[in-house]
Amino acid sequence: MDNFNYIDHYKRDAVEFDYFEKSKGETAHDERRVREYIISRIPKDVNSILDVGCGNGWIAKEFLPKGKSVISLDISVTNPSIVKKLYSNPRHFAVAADSFHLPFNDNSFDCVIASEIIEHVFDPSAFVKELFRVVKKGGSIIITTPYKEKLIYYLCIHCNQKTPANAHIHSFDEKKLENLYSENDLDSFKYDTFGNKLLLYLRSFVILQFFPFWMWRLPDKFANWIYNRPVHIICVYKKKKHLP
Numbered sequence: 670m671d672n673f674n675y676i677d678h679y680k681r682d683a684v685e686f687d688y689f690e691k692s693k694g695e696t697a698h699d700e701r702r703v704r705e706y707i708i709s710r711i712p713k714d715v716n717s718i719l720d721v722g723c724g725n726g727w728i729a730k731e732f733l734p735k736g737k738s739v740i741s742l743d744i745s746v747t748n749p750s751i752v753k754k755l756y757s758n759p760r761h762f763a764v765a766a767d768s769f770h771l772p773f774n775d776n777s778f779d780c781v782i783a784s785e786i787i788e789h790v791f792d793p794s795a796f797v798k799e800l801f802r803v804v805k806k807g808g809s810i811i812i813t814t815p816y817k818e819k820l821i822y823y824l825c826i827h828c829n830q831k832t833p834a835n836a837h838i839h840s841f842d843e844k845k846l847e848n849l850y851s852e853n854d855l856d857s858f859k860y861d862t863f864g865n866k867l868l869l870y871l872r873s874f875v876i877l878q879f880f881p882f883w884m885w886r887l888p889d890k891f892a893n894w895i896y897n898r899p900v901h902i903i904c905v906y907k908k909k910k911h912l913p
Contacts, residue, residue: 680747688725688748689751699864702901704731706813707782707811711782711811712809714779716779717738718781719773719782719803720740722742722743726748729761730756733761739760742766742771744767744768745765749764768783769796776806777803778805779805781811782810783810786812786814788815789836793839793841793849797849797906810905810907811903814841814902815841818837818841843904846860850906853909856908856910857906858907859904860903861902862899863889863899864901868889868892
């Protein structure tokens with residue numbers, strides 16, 4: 670991993686992997702619940718959203734019709750350019766940039782979202798620090814990631830080196846996420862866990878996919894109370910409005 674060129678890797682990843690292919694079954698249900706949890710944590714009064722690692726651009730699709738400004742950002746130009754064409758809007762901007770060196774001024778956005786990204790980055794603390802730099806005072810940073818994921822490695826047939834499955838190089842729980850940032854502009858850290866491995870194993874999505882978000886949360890929380898094996902964690906870092 671010492672010689673890993675993450676910029677080249679994820680630029681190629683965006684070309685080789687179709688982020689716009691429609692998911693099916695259990696995967697589609699899981700992705701839907703991640704999106705719904707994120708939406709539930711975004712303050713209603715935000716005007717500008719930075720979507721870091723924009724993927725298929727669902728943030729733009731969801732929030733542009735609500736009058737929000739959205740910046741769809743990825744390290745490769747591939748995904749943001751496609752997203753920009755799919756959701757053309759004068760309040761929508763596509764940016765290709767490294768998330769460790771964001772091309773924005775300090776205190777630029779009301780809300781910054783990084784969904785299922787932090788498990789891929791080589792320095793999570795530096796990643797969160799850069800997100801804090803660009804979020805406005807009083808703004809929110811929303812991060813989702815797999816919860817206490819057991820990292821799996823394979824032996825690459827090309828380089829003969831151990832290679833992490835799905836390029837996941839970190840596993841997180843609430844303590845690890847909270848400890849990533851402790852500067853004096855941190856106002857609060859809140860989190861929630863969701864999804865349940867037993868429900869996934871039982872293929873409960875066949876029924877639960879018809880439940881609205883608020884109703885789905887009830888059996889999900891009950892399942893995690895009985896069998897505490899959440900699939901995801903969502904955390905919200907709040908930036909102070911005023912510094913002492």
